[in-house]
Amino acid sequence: MNLLGDFTFSQSSLQDDVDCPRRFELRYLKRVRYPAPETQDMLEFEQLMQHGADFHRLIHQYILGIPTELLTPFADEAPLNLWWRHFLADGLRDVPDEKRLPEMTLIAPLGDYRLLAKYDLLAITPGERAVIMDWKTSRNLPKREWLAAKLQTRVYRYVLALAGDELNDGAAIPPDAIEMRYWYAEHNRVISFPYSEAQFAEDERYLLSLIAEIEERDIFPLTTDDRRCRFCTYRTLCGRGNEAGLLDEYETDFEITLADDFDIDLDQIAEIEF
Amino acid sequence: MPAKKSIRVTKAQQQIVKTPFDQTVFLEGAAGTGKTTVGTRRIRYMFEEKVAPDSILILVPQKALALPYYDELKRKKTAGSQVGVMTIGSLSQQMVDLFWPLVAEEAGFKHPMKRPHFLSLELVQYYMHKIIGPEIDRNGYFNSVTINRNRLFSQIVDNLNKASVVGIPYQEVGERLKSAWQGDETQKHVYDDAQRCMTRFREFCLENNLLDFSLQVHVFIDYLWPMEAPRHYLLNKFRHLIVDNSEEDNPVTHAMLGDWLPQCDSALIIYDTDAGYRRFLGADADDAYRLKAHCDTHAMLDRHFTMSDDMTAFAVEMAETLHHPLEGVKVKRKADALAAIEFPESIRYHPQMVDAVVERIAALIYDEGVPTSEIVVIAPFMSDALRFALMTRLEAYDVPARSHRPSRALREEPAALALMTLAKLAHPAWQMRPTTFDVAHALTTAISDLDMVRARLLVDVLYKKGQLAAFDNIRNAEIQQRITFELGERYDMLRQWIDEYQQEMSPQLDFFWSRLFGELLSRNGYGFHDDFDATRTAANLIDSARHFRQIIGSIDPDAPLAKDYVEMVQRGILADAYLDWQLEDTESVLLTPAYTFLMSNRAVDYQFWINVGSPGWATRLYQPLTHPYILSLQWEQGRKWGDEDELAANQDALYRLVLGLIRRCRERIYLGFSELGEQGYEQRGELLMAIQGMLRRRALEEA
Numbered sequence: 001m002n003l004l005g006d007f008t009f010s011q012s013s014l015q016d017d018v019d020c021p022r023r024f025e026l027r028y029l030k031r032v033r034y035p036a037p038e039t040q041d042m043l044e045f046e047q048l049m050q051h052g053a054d055f056h057r058l059i060h061q062y063i064l065g066i067p068t069e070l071l072t073p074f075a076d077e078a079p080l081n082l083w084w085r086h087f088l089a090d091g092l093r094d095v096p097d098e099k100r101l102p103e104m105t106l107i108a109p110l111g112d113y114r115l116l117a118k119y120d121l122l123a124i125t126p127g128e129r130a131v132i133m134d135w136k137t138s139r140n141l142p143k144r145e146w147l148a149a150k151l152q153t154r155v156y157r158y159v160l161a162l163a164g165d166e167l168n169d170g171a172a173i174p175p176d177a178i179e180m181r182y183w184y185a186e187h188n189r190v191i192s193f194p195y196s197e198a199q200f201a202e203d204e205r206y207l208l209s210l211i212a213e214i215e216e217r218d219i220f221p222l223t224t225d226d227r228r229c230r231f232c233t234y235r236t237l238c239g240r241g242n243e244a245g246l247l248d249e250y251e252t253d254f255e256i257t258l259a260d261d262f263d264i265d266l267d268q269i270a271e272i273e274f
Numbered sequence: 275m276p277a278k279k280s281i282r283v284t285k286a287q288q289q290i291v292k293t294p295f296d297q298t299v300f301l302e303g304a305a306g307t308g309k310t311t312v313g314t315r316r317i318r319y320m321f322e323e324k325v326a327p328d329s330i331l332i333l334v335p336q337k338a339l340a341l342p343y344y345d346e347l348k349r350k351k352t353a354g355s356q357v358g359v360m361t362i363g364s365l366s367q368q369m370v371d372l373f374w375p376l377v378a379e380e381a382g383f384k385h386p387m388k389r390p391h392f393l394s395l396e397l398v399q400y401y402m403h404k405i406i407g408p409e410i411d412r413n414g415y416f417n418s419v420t421i422n423r424n425r426l427f428s429q430i431v432d433n434l435n436k437a438s439v440v441g442i443p444y445q446e447v448g449e450r451l452k453s454a455w456q457g458d459e460t461q462k463h464v465y466d467d468a469q470r471c472m473t474r475f476r477e478f479c480l481e482n483n484l485l486d487f488s489l490q491v492h493v494f495i496d497y498l499w500p501m502e503a504p505r506h507y508l509l510n511k512f513r514h515l516i517v518d519n520s521e522e523d524n525p526v527t528h529a530m531l532g533d534w535l536p537q538c539d540s541a542l543i544i545y546d547t548d549a550g551y552r553r554f555l556g557a558d559a560d561d562a563y564r565l566k567a568h569c570d571t572h573a574m575l576d577r578h579f580t581m582s583d584d585m586t587a588f589a590v591e592m593a594e595t596l597h598h599p600l601e602g603v604k605v606k607r608k609a610d611a612l613a614a615i616e617f618p619e620s621i622r623y624h625p626q627m628v629d630a631v632v633e634r635i636a637a638l639i640y641d642e643g644v645p646t647s648e649i650v651v652i653a654p655f656m657s658d659a660l661r662f663a664l665m666t667r668l669e670a671y672d673v674p675a676r677s678h679r680p681s682r683a684l685r686e687e688p689a690a691l692a693l694m695t696l697a698k699l700a701h702p703a704w705q706m707r708p709t710t711f712d713v714a715h716a717l718t719t720a721i722s723d724l725d726m727v728r729a730r731l732l733v734d735v736l737y738k739k740g741q742l743a744a745f746d747n748i749r750n751a752e753i754q755q756r757i758t759f760e761l762g763e764r765y766d767m768l769r770q771w772i773d774e775y776q777q778e779m780s781p782q783l784d785f786f787w788s789r790l791f792g793e794l795l796s797r798n799g800y801g802f803h804d805d806f807d808a809t810r811t812a813a814n815l816i817d818s819a820r821h822f823r824q825i826i827g828s829i830d831p832d833a834p835l836a837k838d839y840v841e842m843v844q845r846g847i848l849a850d851a852y853l854d855w856q857l858e859d860t861e862s863v864l865l866t867p868a869y870t871f872l873m874s875n876r877a878v879d880y881q882f883w884i885n886v887g888s889p890g891w892a893t894r895l896y897q898p899l900t901h902p903y904i905l906s907l908q909w910e911q912g913r914k915w916g917d918e919d920e921l922a923a924n925q926d927a928l929y930r931l932v933l934g935l936i937r938r939c940r941e942r943i944y945l946g947f948s949e950l951g952e953q954g955y956e957q958r959g960e961l962l963m964a965i966q967g968m969l970r971r972r973a974l975e976e977a
Contacts, residue, residue, distance in 0.1 A: 006348035032806050033813035036792025042785045054389075061372060065503060070375040073387040104328070105356040114351065163353035166326040236796040237804065243793055 002029060002215055008107070008114040011155040014210055018151060020223035024214070026234050036233040041247040048247075052137040055083050055185060056103075056120060059091070059135060063102040063121065083137060083185035090188055095133060095181075096125040101167065108162035111211050117159040126169045132156050132180040141187050148193065156180055157195045158203040175200040283308070283315055290542070290573050291315045295325060295514065298541040300569035305937040306580030306877060309544045313518050314346040316542055317357065320514065321350055328355035329539075331512035333531075335522040335552060336361055339875055343518075358512060362439070362527045363487055366494035367392055370485065373504045377497045384481045391825045393479075393486045395431075396818065399847045400826070402427035405478050406471045415467035418460045419898050424846060429899035430471045431486070432554075436905040437472075438488035439524035439556035441495075444472055447905065454904045456914040461898070468899040482829050495526045499533075509534065515541040519875065521559035522552045525907050528561050535568040543569060548598075548933050551872050554895075554902045561907055576602060580877045580940055583609035588943070589936045595968040596929040612972065617945045617965070624885075627948035628663050631882050634944055635863060636671040638880060646674055648879035650864040652871055652935065654890030660952060664865050664884075674862035685843045689808035690815045692719035692801075693787055697840060699742065700772045700786065701779070704837045707740040719801045719808070721764045728757045732765060742769045764799050783836035784820040787812065818848060868931055877938040884946040886965065887957025892928035894920075928960055 002025075017024035026032045039045045058071055058080075068088065075084035101122040108115050121133035134152070147153055157178050164173040178195040222229075222238055229235045230245030283291065290312050293299050303309050313332075320330060327350075334340045340359050347357055360368075370377070370390065378386035393401070406427065410416060416426060437444040448469025452462045479489055498504040517523075517531060520543050535541055543565050550559030566572060578586060587609040593600045616634075621627045631651065638644040653660060661677050668675045684690050695708045695716035708716070714729040724732075731753055736743040745762035748754050754762065771794045780786050791812050795802040802808045822842075823835050842848040864871070864878075868891070894902075903909055903923055936943070945965065951957045 008348075030806070033810045034796065035788050035809070035813040035816045036796060037785070037788050042788065043782065057371070061375065064372065064507060066373070066375055074375070074389065106354065107350070107356060108353040109351045112351075116356075159353075163355070166324075166328075166354055170324075233792065236792065236798075239798065242797060 002217060003113065003211075005112060006114075008116050009110060009211070010116045010118070011150075011152040014155065014207070015151040017210060017214060019225075019228055020232070021214075021217065021220040022222045022238060023232055023234060025220035026237070032234070032237075034233045034237060036236065037244040038231055038233060039247045039250050040244045045247055045250075048137070048139075051080050051083075054080055055087075055137055056135055058084060059087060059120070060102045062087075063100050079137075079186065086185055086188035087135075091135075091183055091185075092123075092133075095121075095131055096123040096129060099124040099126065099167065104167075106159050106163040108159045111208055113211060115155065115159055115207070117156050119156065119160075122160070122164075122167060124164075124167050124173075126167075127171065129177045129179065130160060130164060130168070130173050132160060132178070134180070134182050136182050136184045137186065138184070139186055141184055141189060142191075144191055147182060147191055153180055153193055154203045154206065157193070158200060158207065161195065161200050283311060284577065286573075286575060286577075287312050287315070291319050293540070293542070293571060295320070295323070295540045297571055298535050298538070298543070298569040299571045299573055300543045300545065300566040301573045301575065302545040302547055302566075303575035304547050304578070305549065305875075305934055306578045307575040308577075308579050309546065309575055310342050310518055310875070312575070313516050313542060313544055314342050316516060317343065317346050318349075321352060321354070325514060326355060327357045329511070329513040331358045331360065331515050333360055333362070333365070333515065333517045333523075333527075335519050335524075335527075335557065336873065337364075338873065339519050339522070343516075362491060362523065362530075366490040367485075369494050369498050369504055369508070370490055373498055373501075373507075376501065376503060377493060378483075381493045381497050382480050383483050385483050388483055390483045390485050391828065392490065393484055393825070394821065395487075396848045397822065397825055398431055398486045399424065399427055400822070400842055401478065401484070402430065402475065403842070403845075403847055406430065406475055409471065409474055410467075413467075413470075415471065416464060416899075419464055421896070421898070426899065429897055430468055430475065431488075432897075432900045433468060433905070434472050434476065434486070434488040435491075436556045436900065436902070438491045438495075439526050440558070440905060440907055441526045441529065442905065444476060444488070444492075445469075447472060450909075450911065451901055451904055453912050454901070454909070454915040456916065464898055484825075484829070491526065495530060499530055509537050513539040515543075517541070518544045519546060519549070520544060520562040520565060521546050521549050522557045522873070523562060524556040525558050525561045528558070528565055531565055532568050535565070541569065548930050549872075550930060551869050551934065553906070553927075556902075556906075558906055558908065578603075578937070580937060582614065582941055584611065584614035585936060585939055585941070585943075587611040588614040589933060591968050591972070592932050592936060592964065593929070595964045595971070596925065596932065598929050598933075611968075614939075614941075615943045615945055617947070617969070621948045623950055624948045624952050624954075625663065627884075627946050628660075628667060631884065631944065631946045632664065632667040632671060632673075635668065635882065636673055639673060644879060645861070646863050647861050649882070650866060650871060650878045650880070651882045651884055652866060652868050653884040654868055654888050656865060656867045657952065660884070661865055668863060675865055676860075676862045677865045684811065684814055684818065685846070685848075687811040688715070688719050689802070689805075689811040690843075692716040693790075693812060693815055694840060694843060696720065696768075696772070696790060697783060697786060697836070699740070700775055700790075701836065702740050702776075704840070706837070706840065710734065710737055713737050713742075717765065717768075720768060720795055721761060722799055722801055722803065724761050724764075728761065731757055732762075742772070744769065768794060768800075781836060782820075782823055783839055784816045784823060786836070787816050787819065791816075822848065868935065872931070872934045872938070875938075877940060879939070879941040880944070881935060881939045881942075882944045882946055883935070883961075885951060885957070886945045886947045887949075887959050887962040888951060889959040891931065892924045892960035894924070894927070924960065928964070932961065932964070 013024060013028045016027060058075060061071055062068065072084065075081050103120065104122050105116060105118045119132055120135050122130065123133060124130045157175070157180050160178055161173055161175045165171060175195040175197050180193045180195070182191045222240065226240055229238065229240035231250050235241045287308055290299060290301055301309055301312060317330070321327065332340060332343050343359060374390050378390070403423070407423065419426070433447045434444055437447050442450065448465045451465040455461055455465070476489070478484070479486060485493065515534065515538050520528070531543070545562055550557055581589065583606045586603065587605045588611040590600050590603055590605050591611040618630055621630060635649055638649060639646060651664060656677065665675055665677065692715065695712045698704060698706045698708045699713070710733050714726060714733040717729040717732060718724050718726055735748050735753065736745070745766045771790065775786070791802060794800060796809070797803060802812060819839050822839050826833060827835055839848060901915070903919070904915060947957070947962065949956060
């Protein structure tokens with residue numbers, strides 16, 4: 001048994017396990033901090049991440065009702081200005097407006113553990129439909145199949161189906177009523193994934209099998225796809241090279257996403273008290 | 275990890291837990307009576323009754339006090355949203371960050387259309403040095419005060435923070451302090467100087483969109499909370515409040531809660547009687563008690579679950595000795611206060627007392643099977659010397675120990691020191707040439723298996739004028755062999771990495787460290803490869819440098835940030851307070867200052883009070899620029915602070931401290947006393963007097 005009973009999974013941790021069990025072990029079980037660069041272009045990478053965070057905040061503020069004219073000055077530089085224009089034009093097109101919950105976190109039981117999903121926006125018409133919006137700020141538009149296989153697509157819909165009662169007037173949200181939309185700010189494009197009972201059952205089976213595998217593992221093997229290692233900070237610890245890869249390659253093969261390690265944050269409560 | 279004891283709740287507790295969800299409850303009681311258990315069980319009950327978790331806010335004065343709640347939240351296996359856990363600081367920061375565009379201009383910020391920057395404590399200290407330091411030098415402020423700059427700045431920051439959390443306009447702090455002063459005029463000039471520094475710092479923050487703790491709270495409480503949209507957002511979001519240790523929170527938080535209580539669905543306000551330990555941070559227990567009037571129901575718990583019968587008797591005896599007899603506490607007939615303590619025979623010298631304490635701890639562990647986690651060593655102040663003395667002696671007995679400081683000085687960690695030295699070597703233009711000792715130390719940390727003797731050999735021969743020469747520059751074959759060619763090769767790779775870096779230097783110090791770590795120091799054969807303490811230190815240092823660059827660089831893009839950072843670390847201004855307390859191994863004996871232990875709000879079986887003769891148990895720290903009692907709501911403006919006030923304040927503080935400690939001890943307290951204290955002077959502090967007074971009274975009674 002590798003996990004404590006209060007372990008909380010997230011799409012990030014499960015994706016790490018699928019991509020590289022060793023990375024999952026180091027990051028989530030041993031909690032090893034290993035501050036090597038993710039990419040060679042550190043400044044550009046940092047700026048991309050910062051713009052992404054700024055964009056998410058702007059949308060959060062917009063949905064809370066802060067007037068657009070007060071927000072637009074905060075999106076005055078590229079690429080934020082383009083993303084913001086796209087968002088104002090189309091970001092919420094056909095998104096239910098009865099109940100919009102930005103930056104919402106839901107937790108569902110998964111076997112003996114917990115599974116957490118942190119949503120950019122949950123838009124719900126109670127009793128009718130629920131749309132999960134996820135703002136993406138990467139420069140490349142991924143293929144639909146690639147997104148479909150991502151843990152995020154599975155976990156977000158699955159958790160909402162299990163834990164969305166309190167947002168739906170106390171009734172469970174049927175999988176058929178759930179849709180997940182990735183909205184790519186740079187391209188102003190939506191890639192949408194409906195949900196179904198069958199997919200829900202398949203996701204449950206798959207997620208439980210992942211956890212069972214983790215529980216039973218004696219050794220957490222390294223990924224067989226060593227392209228990943230160029231963008232993983234543990235590469236030297238694993239003897240998988242010394243230098244980070246280029247940002248362009250990263251974006252071609254993978255996708256830059258904002259960290260979703262809430263489960264770690266819960267245990268790393270650190271605040272400087274005055 | 276041992277299994278956690280399950281706690282049974284009494285009927286009285288159960289009744290409060292199950293209060294209907296449209297009522298507000300004020301729950302009071304002394305430490306150890308099960309109030310926080312009520313709070314955590316109430317959360318569990320709310321989940322069972324399908325209260326939406328994200329409509330619940332747990333508010334605590336500091337995050338460490340939320341740990342029992344986090345434990346409870348982790349147990350939750352049912353589906354749903356997430357409970358909010360906050361302090362007034364984190365709540366303020368989140369709200370200001372979110373609603374900044376609505377409020378920035380009105381709150382007086384010069385660039386309301388730009389993002390705010392939230393200052394950590396270390397960045398506040400940095401700006402104090404950069405902005406206030408030169409003002410002090412130019413104007414000759416604080417000439418009559420002889421304390422170091424860092425402490426001077428801390429007190430200026432303290433004044434701003436207190437003004438903010440007490441609800442006093444910061445511009446009035448100097449006058450308030452002056453109005454209570456009755457000594458010579460020089461001290462009044464000190465208060466005037468402190469006021470000028472506070473004003474200048476606040477102006478600088480407003481000019482540059484910088485928000486320290488005091489300004490975050492001020493903007494939240496005075497601008498956002500009264501504003502329709504942010505207030506509606508909060509009141510709508512959090513319909514149920516659980517406020518623990520309200521006595522350790524401050525007046526502006528209490529005032530906000532006073533407003534909130536009539537508008538929420540339910541609330542549980544928990545109040546610890548005889549506490550209020552955070553007064554020096556603006557906590558106001560008397561003010562917290564006023565929240566009682568805002569609640570529908572009042573409840574009290576008075577049955578102690580922590581203390582043994584003997585310990586209860588000791589608490590009663592000490593309370594009486596300290597002139598605050600405990601009302602309503604029944605002592606069992608067979609209970610014996612003296613059985614709860616151990617006061618060794620006369621010990622003359624301080625090191626002998628430390629030896630005796632450590633021997634007793636070892637006996638508890640090895641002879642009586644007491645778990646190390648059930649032993650805590652408490653001193654009024656835990657000096658580095660005392661900590662070292664205890665640690666080394668405990669180590670000799672193979673007793674694991676940890677030292678609890680709220681913060682860990684990152685710059686004192688060997689890994690951080692090594693990274694600093696390597697940064698200096700790689701940046702000769704800074705003209706901060708490291709000493710041969712520092713270089714040798716850095717090499718031992720950076721290169722696996724390289725001991726200090728061989729590192730000194732390397733450095734003595736190869737480190738000249740701030741440059742590292744190649745290993746083959748050692749002409750003496752015997753020295754080369756002693757160092758070994760394998761280590762020489764690793765050394766050369768490090769030297770070459772630095773050479774190559776110097777061809778294309780990075781202005782970002784955090785990037786330099788990250789690359790050096792990733793490309794070399796984390797390889798097999800180097801010191802950071804699988805030393806995860808060292809990698810964590812490196813990560814913390816890199817975070818600190820990045821935060822510094824991002825904030826300071828956005829205000830002054832031309833500043834020599836990397837060099838500035840290193841200088842400030844060396845001067846003890848940056849990388850000083852870095853919290854890492856979650857990572858501690860709790861299966862060890864804890865060494866801690868008394869107030870830090872109290873604020874961790876947990877009980878143990880055995881306490882060792884060290885230096886009971888020290889005046890530090892009852893005397894306030896010397897703080898010539900500030901005053902926790904005068905800068906409080908309870909102080910009548912214009913009244914003078916006199917000796918009798920000081921005496922009463924000290925006695926009250928001692929009473930609260932002693933009772934707080936006793937109530938957090940189950941079995942026994944060992945009183946560590948030596949006639950001569952740590953500094954070699956005779957010890958006659960108030961705690962010692964009180965204990966001796968109690969013993970004399972007991973002897974008379976028994977006679």
